[in-house]
Amino acid sequence: MKPSIERVDISTEELEALLERVRGVLSAEDYRKLAAAVHTLSYVTELLENRETTLQSLRRLLCQSSTEKTEQVLKEAGVEISSEHRGTCGARPPAGPVTGHGRNGAAAYRGGRKVEVAHRSLTHGDRCPECQRGKVYVQREPGVLVRMIGRAPVDATVYELRKLRCNLCGEMFTADAPEGVGEEKYDETSASMIALLKYGTGLPFHRLEKLERNLGIPLAASTQWEIMEETAEVIKPAFQELIREAAQGEVLHNDDTGAKVLALAREPTENTSDRTGVFTSGIVSVAQGRKIALLFTGRQHAGENLAAVLSRRAAELDPPIQMSDALSRNTPKLARPVEILVANCLAHGRRQFVEVAPSFPEECRLVLEALGNVYHHEALACEQGLSPDERMRFHQERSGPILEQLHGWLTAQLVERRTEPNSALGKAISYLLKYWTKLTLFLRQPGAPLDNNICERALKKVILHRKNALFYRTLNGAQVGDLFMSLIHTCELSGANPFDYLTELQRHSADVNRYPQQWMPWNYRDAVRTGT
DSSP: OOOOOOOOOOOHHHHHHHHHHHTTTSOHHHHHHHHHHHHHHHHHHHHHTSTTOOHHHHHHHHSOOOOOOHHHHHHHTTOOOOGGGTTSSSSSOOOOOOOSOOOOOGGGOTTSOOOOOOOSSOOTTOBOTTTSSSBOOOOSSOOOOOOOOOOOSSOOOOOOOOEEEOTTTOOEEEOOOOTTOOSOSSOHHHHHHHHIIIIISOOOHHHHHHHHHHTTOOOOHHHHHHHHHHHHHHHHHHHHHHHHHHTTOSEEEEEEEEOOBGGGOOOOOSOTTSOOOOEEEEEEEEETTEEEEEEEEESOOHHHHHHHHHTTSOTTSOOOEEEEOSOGGGSOOOSSOOOOEEEEOHHHHHHHHHHHTTTSHHHHHHHHHHHHHHHHHHHHHHHTTOOHHHHHHHHHHHHHHHHHHHHHHHHHHHHTTSSOTTSHHHHHHHHHHHTHHHHTGGGTSTTOOSOOHHHHHHHHHHHHHHHHHOOBSSHHHHHHHHHHHHHHHHHHHHTOOHHHHHHHHHHTHHHHHHOGGGOSTTTHHHHHHHTO
């Protein structure tokens, strides 16, 4: 018989204090594992206090999830995918065998410094040294060599300024600093690199501090935070303009993920209706073909944050399309009447069947193969570069009959009592039927997306930071992180260089403050060239 477990009530603050006391006793790796276990326990306890949390959702959280590819899901469920559907259930059809050694050509090094090297003895128009009759001419395509070097993420140069002293009057004369050195110890590139490492790749301040110390360039974690806080204030106008432009988008995706801010730690209150959770909301706006990513951390849900963004929307614009899963907290409640076309994520509906496929393999195969064909048609539409109207008609012709047949089958399962409504399969079917109109908006509205995957990918940046740094200390720290992650991920979506972008925002802070619309990731290089 297992011994009874002693109950010990301990607050989040006491757990954090306990971790700090053992930090110096344990090795860095042991401390990291213990901290992760403690924070996981705290998070799971918080989930268990929520009545909506199910055992299945806890399993998905704590156990490593498998792939959701149709062929693999059905294989694990013990059934084979139909031969006519093989190769059509992914997001993109197979492109044929991959050839080559996987190395990058010289053109891929867009951020590398380019050095033009002249020929040692020949110039344009010289006589050919081989045949002595013809002339040599410069070719359009040069020969290329790529050489990689390594250096510290934040490098340092120590200038030793020579000093001279008069032996009679004692006057001291110090050499002037070289031109271009600047007045600040940490220049703009330092802030950009720290921001990319911390908020772009999830490297915590203390890990960068250890790396820099080992390389002989001390950079304290507290100093890194001070640089980030000051830089965020300088480039804040660009973030505010990003929010304004996102509000004008034709399609807005939104979703939530959990966050932890120590200053907002959960505390028992007499009023149990008070919201105690902390979230990071992700919003991805598609405006005129451009994608803008926004992140907001606090007690507000994704719908509330989206409502705040839409409050900046121009009144004369057409109704936007809002894409999210079917949770009510994702729906914005606007202060002024704004019509919104609501679409729900087809991938969420599909996931309901992925989860129950081991118990109902044959029924789930029919649904997964049908939805796989829809995604195959979406991939074909993207490859052909169809306009929103052409894409809608393409889906109406190709995907419409498939979904109509699927809807009839789903309805028959419940109406004819082929499936128990309260079973896991019955609930998955009920979910699709309940939100069918919103799940299939792409058949009736040009430009409506199939799923919310682009927003979930944006939230992965937050999740990566949460896994490595575990928490924010204050709400201000969370807002600084939101600002940098939003700008960095928008650069990634726009194909811009985030390091260069953050650096130029700092160097032209006065212009950014006056004309922020000219300093977006997709047009800032024009502003740099023209000196606006």
